[in-house]
Amino acid sequence: MKQLIYFLYIIAMGISCAQSQNKTEQENMKYNKLTPDEERVIIHKGTEAPYTGEYTNNKRAGTYICRRCDTPLYRSSDKFDSHCGWPSFDDEIKDAIKRVPDADGRRTEIICSNCGAHLGHVFLNEGFTNKETRHCVNSISLKFILEENKMIKKAYFASGCFWGTEYYFMKANGVEHTAVGFMGGHVDHPSYEQVCQKNTGHLETTEVEYDTSKTSYDDLVRLFFETHDFTQTDGQGPDIGPQYLSCIFYADNSEKEIAEKYIKILENKGYKVATMLKPLSTFWKAEDYHQQYYKHKGTSPYCHVYKKIFD
Template sequence: MNDLTEFEKYVIEQKGTERPFSGEYVDHDAQGVYLCKKCYAPLYKSEHKFNAHCGWPAFDDEIKGAVEHTPDADGHRTEITCAQCGGHLGHVFEGEHLTDNNVRHCVNSVSMIFKSRDELAQSSSAKTSYQKATFGAGCFWCVEAIFAQFKGVHSVKSGYCGGDAKDANYDAVCSGKTAHAEVIHIEFDPAVIQYDTLLSVLFESHDPTTLNQQGNDKGPQYRSAIFVHNSEQADAANKFINTLTQQQVWPRPIVTEISAFDTFYPAENYHDDYFAKHGQQPYCQLVVKPKFDKVMSKFADKRKV
């Protein structure tokens, strides 16, 4: 996730609007792709862009699956948001007959960043070395805060794994009636931090012997879980747990579930950086901070400067 300025937060997270003709992409016509400012998900190609003379960047198409359409509560307009992180983009209008597609995505420049085709090619080459890891260890507020601190961790996102898309939302998952676990989805550079190190952090961050529970947080959504992305991760996770068991690190059996990764559903954007934003709340002070401080103390040499 990108760190946002206060104005970017106002537009992207609080659904604000920049002044017309003030954005850097209003008259922009370079060849490339427009990405979400918050999570870098690709949204629009340059060939989708046209000059609508409306004061904001206009697009008459979108990258398939990249943009969510939601009618406003008053029924007068349709909001468009990033499908990956939920960040506010603007509104979409139809029936204006400005292009053959007869649609206009009116987007705030501040909600996007632009990458030229050369930049995208270089970025794609660099990211081929990144790998993914997905862990469940209780409330994702705590786990996200911990893993985000480590060198080699490129991104951490809270979300849900193990269930279906239809009920992959916080209210449904908190009921304990879905198959989801609260998880964090990590993108990391194995040249800087190894998967075994991530496993060490995971097992230092929670109690893997309490079934469907972490402290006072109870329910299957809080289960200890490792969603493996390949056979190498499966072997590493099983070997790691076997070693902990043989060494009797825990007085009770480890109940961590190891499952094949299927689909990650990003959590609502208000969960992002929750501990950093709400560290003074009682839950953060009593539950998150002690775990955070404990892990940071043990792995101080691996923490980002």
């Protein structure tokens, strides 16, 4: 009997040591630095507000990785629209996700198997897809790695409040994705509040990813001019300030020449164009709640209106 007790004691000690070692290894892992908002969700198991996450409506091809440790978690091919307000997946990358029953026993939490980062919850048998599985994930727990596509290019436009600028570009033919942020200033990682103080030098800017097989830079420039007042010199509509000025940020001489071509056309039509042309600089993405703002809100811009100008 003593031998059995001793044997069980040795096994228990081995399990305890292994658990302690795994915990120590996890604590010693080097993780990405998180913002307070990211820590609230990823470490303290909070939840971001529905329809505010960066990836809720993301339909691009690529891989979603853990924001804390960069472990691949989900493939875009497994993402589907559940209309729940958060990104939804019906499958995960093998061994990437760990399921943990909530303390109340009502739901099942999903965490990153590598670092334990809180991702969200998993729900079964809802009928959304044939796999009968829905991983309901916080966007803030993820990072997205875009699948390389040589046909995809990026363009950057500022035409007042970036909510309105993005509204028209995200609906345009050939546009795969949009994001709003700041460009042209002298402060790194500016917040919306900092830019609103009007002393960082940034303009509210929209990043446009477009498929060159479906649309062209010419098309985007025409849409840019046809959706705002490019003659206004102090802002856009009721939004007054240096962050609301009209500007095209060009990546190369070809884009600059195209922009200059349309400015010349407008001047020949009698317009006094206030739009600036500036070389591309660092694009600092704005906070998640600014992304696809009007789509989430279900309304339309108050200071951007489409007006056909070009033939």
